[in-house]
Amino acid sequence: MNEIGADRLGSAADDVYAMLIEAHAGLTPEESHRLNVRLVLLLANAIGDRERIRAVIAAARRHPRDPSQRTT
Amino acid sequence: MPRYAYRRFPYTTPPELRGAAGRRWPVVVVGAGPVGLTAAVDLALQGIEVLVLDDNDVVSVGSRAICWAKRTLEILDRLGVGERMLAKGITWKVGRVFHRDRELYSFDLLPEAGHKMPAFVNLQQYYVEEYLVDRCRELGDRIELRWKSRVAGVSQTGERVRLAVATPDGPYTVDADYVLACDGVRSSVRQLMGLDFAGQVFEERFLIADVVMAAEFPSERWFWFEPTFHPGQSALLHKQPDDIYRIDLQLGWDTDPEVEKRPERVTPRIRAMVGERPFELDWVSVYTFQCRRMERFVHGRVIFAGDSAHVVSPFGARGGNGGIQDIDNLCWKLAAVLRREAPEALLASYDEERIRAADENILNSARATSFMTPKGPVERLFRDAVLELAEEHAFARRLVNSGRLSRPHHLGGLTLQTPAEDPTVPMAPGAPCEDAPIATPDGRRWLLELLRGGFRLLHRPGDTPPRPVDGVPMLVLGRDFEDLEGLVARRYALAPGATVLIRPDQHVGARWPEFDPGAIRVALARATAGVPS
Numbered sequence: 289m290n291e292i293g294a295d296r297l298g299s300a301a302d303d304v305y306a307m308l309i310e311a312h313a314g315l316t317p318e319e320s321h322r323l324n325v326r327l328v329l330l331l332a333n334a335i336g337d338r339e340r341i342r343a344v345i346a347a348a349r350r351h352p353r354d355p356s357q358r359t360t
Numbered sequence: 361m362p363r364y365a366y367r368r369f370p371y372t373t374p375p376e377l378r379g380a381a382g383r384r385w386p387v388v389v390v391g392a393g394p395v396g397l398t399a400a401v402d403l404a405l406q407g408i409e410v411l412v413l414d415d416n417d418v419v420s421v422g423s424r425a426i427c428w429a430k431r432t433l434e435i436l437d438r439l440g441v442g443e444r445m446l447a448k449g450i451t452w453k454v455g456r457v458f459h460r461d462r463e464l465y466s467f468d469l470l471p472e473a474g475h476k477m478p479a480f481v482n483l484q485q486y487y488v489e490e491y492l493v494d495r496c497r498e499l500g501d502r503i504e505l506r507w508k509s510r511v512a513g514v515s516q517t518g519e520r521v522r523l524a525v526a527t528p529d530g531p532y533t534v535d536a537d538y539v540l541a542c543d544g545v546r547s548s549v550r551q552l553m554g555l556d557f558a559g560q561v562f563e564e565r566f567l568i569a570d571v572v573m574a575a576e577f578p579s580e581r582w583f584w585f586e587p588t589f590h591p592g593q594s595a596l597l598h599k600q601p602d603d604i605y606r607i608d609l610q611l612g613w614d615t616d617p618e619v620e621k622r623p624e625r626v627t628p629r630i631r632a633m634v635g636e637r638p639f640e641l642d643w644v645s646v647y648t649f650q651c652r653r654m655e656r657f658v659h660g661r662v663i664f665a666g667d668s669a670h671v672v673s674p675f676g677a678r679g680g681n682g683g684i685q686d687i688d689n690l691c692w693k694l695a696a697v698l699r700r701e702a703p704e705a706l707l708a709s710y711d712e713e714r715i716r717a718a719d720e721n722i723l724n725s726a727r728a729t730s731f732m733t734p735k736g737p738v739e740r741l742f743r744d745a746v747l748e749l750a751e752e753h754a755f756a757r758r759l760v761n762s763g764r765l766s767r768p769h770h771l772g773g774l775t776l777q778t779p780a781e782d783p784t785v786p787m788a789p790g791a792p793c794e795d796a797p798i799a800t801p802d803g804r805r806w807l808l809e810l811l812r813g814g815f816r817l818l819h820r821p822g823d824t825p826p827r828p829v830d831g832v833p834m835l836v837l838g839r840d841f842e843d844l845e846g847l848v849a850r851r852y853a854l855a856p857g858a859t860v861l862i863r864p865d866q867h868v869g870a871r872w873p874e875f876d877p878g879a880i881r882v883a884l885a886r887a888t889a890g891v892p893s
């Protein structure tokens with residue numbers, strides 16, 4: 289079992305996803321980009337553990353697919 | 361060409377237009393869709409006479425509801441059509457979600473046995489309406505169905521409602537104590553009363569096709585994000601009786617619905633999905649979906665239920681299911697008010713309970729539809745990232761939203777329910793009742809079959825011997841029924857002495873660790889908006 293991707297949101301998953309989308313409401317792509325960066329930094333601090341953050345970065349960098357195959 | 365043989369229901373000239381005196385009805389239901397017909401049967405079984413007016417003379421035409429949820433089946437079983445639906449319908453409980461050509465995950469909506477009704481039955485809406493019409497006819501001395509009778513005017517005083525009805529023989533008026541407006545999403549009653557219907561439209565088009573084919577797809581719900589057979593969009597496959605499959609294909613907002621409905625457009629899309637097996641198109645429509653609700657459902661003596669009161673996009677099957685649950689919630693209250701067993705104030709709890717339920721249905725349907733049709737580039741990036749991560753990570757699979765399927769609403773914390781001493785107890789006040797296999801002297805039965813016909817007290821013997829309170833029938837475990845697999849005790853957390861007050865709509869109204877007649881009396885009064893006797 290991959291520990292970083294284990295489900296910790298439980299029944300709040302849909303609420304959390306909606307909160308993230310809602311946070312971007314009304315922003316230009318550039319503003320959204322900046323918001324995402326602030327979010328990453330704040331979430332990294334919320335995790336507060338260098339080795340966990342290293343594992344999260346590694347998981348995010350692993351691309352399940354070659355980007356050139358993307359259709360959208 | 362639809363396979364279903366539509367039959368016209370006979371129109372007859374109403375007495376009011378034959379020179380006879382019209383009568384005043386306790387309840388007139390406007391609309392003979394699944395919701396209005398369910399209301400007619402429910403009220404008739406409680407001894408209330410009902411007139412049903414419908415502007416048409418045929419059951420639902422085309423591709424509409426197919427998925428009927430467990431709670432709906434339990435309600436319709438109480439009303440006498442559940443077993444027929446089960447016999448004809450396709451039973452399913454597993455859903456699979458695919459991204460491109462790979463399965464991301466599957467879910468099981470009812471992993472545990474010991475329920476009379478399955479998680480879902482797929483059955484075309486026209487069959488459900490046909491069975492309900494048959495049931496109305498069985499109750500013919502209490503239900504009058506009038507076809508080709510369009511409601512064209514509504515007015516009310518504090519005492520009654522008057523409806524103007526248009527028929528092939530001309531107009532007439534009819535008076536009622538209460539009117540149930542079950543006349544669908546374009547409700548005439550709502551419009552005639554000038555009432556609002558606020559919400560959101562999803563800027564997306566979906567091709568909904570019913571396809572006749574002999575195929576070996578299992579009885580499961582299959583949903584694809586960006587399948588290779590329909591690039592960049594979503595697709596849904598569902599099995600129905602009569603070798604019919606329901607296929608939903610997302611089309612994009614810029615498509616022309618008239619063009620997309622043409623067989624020469626539809627056939628290649630279906631062909632790409634189902635491969636070389638032969639098929640025939642039974643029905644094709646192109647829909648845009650919306651989520652809306654009225655601000656309130658009770659307007660004096662006119663009460664809205666079903667699509668007239670709230671409408672959702674179909675991902676999650678919460679439309680028809682939600683509407684039938686409105687009726688389950690409303691009819692015992694209305695019958696009690698009409699019999700003067702409860703004050704009119706009880707009807708306000710229908711607004712409180714079903715508006716919260718409608719909001720839950722709208723929230724879930726809207727989120728699923730948004731996930732399928734992301735608005736703007738950032739939402740799409742998030743959606744696509746979830747799909748990418750979902751192959752590897754459990755948390756992301758949980759975020760993938762292809763529809764959160766209809767579940768009954770938990771009525772905890774609302775006015776009629778008496779809070780439990782221990783708020784963490786399972787089957788807390790407000791919980792929808794769970795089924796369980798039992799035996800009575802008549803043989804093997806189901807618990808929900810006993811919880812019918814009014815309030816009930818479910819009790820497990822403890823130190824205090826139980827006695828009837830205010831004429832509410834007791835169901836004592838081990839005395840009135842045998843708990844065959846111990847599931848009643850487990851699902852209801854019935855320790856010795858535990859007593860559960862169950863509402864006529866099979867939701868827990870109150871519960872106690874001991875048998876306490878005084879507390880029961882107070883809770884019963886609260887559950888009927890009354891004062892303790």
Ligand SMILES: Cc1cc2nc3c(=O)[nH]c(=O)nc-3n(C[C@H](O)[C@H](O)[C@H](O)COP(=O)(O)OP(=O)(O)OC[C@H]3O[C@@H](n4cnc5c(N)ncnc54)[C@H](O)[C@@H]3O)c2cc1C
Nearest residue numbers: 391393395415425426427511543544548666667679680681
């Ligand atoms: C593609 C699609 C798929 C769906 N899938 C599902 C599903 O799987 N599960 C689910 O639960 N729901 C589903 N739904 C939703 C479901 O079809 C509706 O929620 C349901 O039909 C609502 O029932 P109703 O009785 O409130 O209204 P309707 O079925 O619309 O019935 C209203 C009735 O009122 C009559 N009427 C209208 N105006 C008047 C008037 N002025 N006078 C007299 N009569 C009048 C109409 O003729 C009609 O008979 C789906 C809907 C669509 C479009």
